[in-house]
Amino acid sequence: MSAQAATLKAAKELSKLFETINKAATSANASWEDVLLDNARRVSTPLVIQMLTQMGIDLHGNKPIAPFTLFENACGAGVVAPVLQKTVNPDVLAKSSILCGDFSTPCIGLVENRIKGEGWVNTKVKRIDAQKTELESASFDYVTTNIGFHVIPDSEAALDETIRILKPGGVLGFTTWHRPPTWVDELQEVFASFPFEAPYTWTLQMTPWGKWTDVQWVRKTLAAKGLEDVNVDIYAHLSKVDSPSHFIAQNAMMLDWIMDSAWSEELKNSHPREEVQGLVKDYLEKKYEGGSWDISWISLIASARKPL
Incomplete structure (x- = not known):
């Protein structure tokens, strides 16, 4: 199988897994909902806080925030929305509107429950294809996409849609991976x-399309799309793995x-899968003596403004 064919197959299988995540992302230790929420808390939330700050949304109460409309694209379990719910002044939230969107039906149900x-x-969720959102043009002050563009099949269409639905003067923000997380090499070692x-x-x-891990490419692409105040940076953080059993629960999918x-x-x-999960757990039990360890994550964080 060629490298391109392998990539296309991997993308197809990943899309299938997210659409059936309520059946696929399970282990003996955690439900799929618990897995998504745990990963959102440990991995995605630090990225989102950094991204929103870079977009000019003050989460610390130092600057006033005007009422806003925001679309959280590829929301998964919901990451941007709960951060805003916990940090933005309730009076501002009462006058604002947040829309969460994802192609995964199970994820939509999870966000509805949350x-x-x-x-x-003032938060809603609906099934939305990032490549063709069918949302009204120039309707959002902010559009966010957390860890999404590099796995969306037609990522250029998704970026163009993001720009289209932004109001003039609106700000987009997104994160992608700049380097593979350290668990990738660890699993290769285990296998x-x-x-x-x-x-x-x-x-x-x-x-x-594109080079979503590349700071220079992202910077040039956003500028070529006519955006202003382009800011692309790198952010690194650690997340704790409590135990080998916790690792299996997090990474069953x-x-x-x-x-x-x-x-x-x-x-x-x-x-x-049960045999494979057992082999992975046994290896990690020996390596870490049943204890905890850290995974490092290095992400690319980008923001830009649509011209008035």
Whole structure:
């Protein structure tokens, strides 16, 4: 299989996993909802706080925030919306509007439950294709996309849609990965230890357009799209893995994705997910002596303004 074909297959399998995440992203230790919420808290929330700050949204109460309309694209379990709910003045939220959108039906249901259960103010969620949102032009003050553009099949269409639905003077913000997280190499190390040949592939970017890991490319592309006040930076942070069991719970979906992308049906039938999860856990138990460790994440954070 060529590198391009492998990337296309990986992208297809990842999309399938998110659409059926309520069945795929499970382990013996956590529900798929718990997995998404835990990853959102430990991994995505620090990125989003940095992104919103870079977009000019003061989350610390030092500067007044005017009422706003915001679209959280590729929202997953919801990351931007809950940060705003916890930090923005309630009087401002009462006059603002937040829309969460994702292509994954299970994720939409999860966000719906969070809106009701956590009492999010003026927040709605709907199924939205980032490549063709069908949202009204010039309707949002802010549009965010957290860890999304590098895995959207037609990422240029998604970027153009983002710009289209921004109001003149509106600000877009997004994050992508600048480097693979350290668990990628760790899993490769684990797979190499298996008592059978276990193919391992990992692709950071799954869209054929652009170089979403590249600061210079992102900077030039946003400027070429006619945007102003372009700011692209790198942000690194650590997230704690509590134990090998916690690692399995967090990464069950990724294990499924790697197997579906790189393994034959015969190999998957011979070595099902439960066996693979057990082998990974045993390896990590020995390596970390049953304790905790940190994963490092290095992201690209970009913001830009649509001209008036």
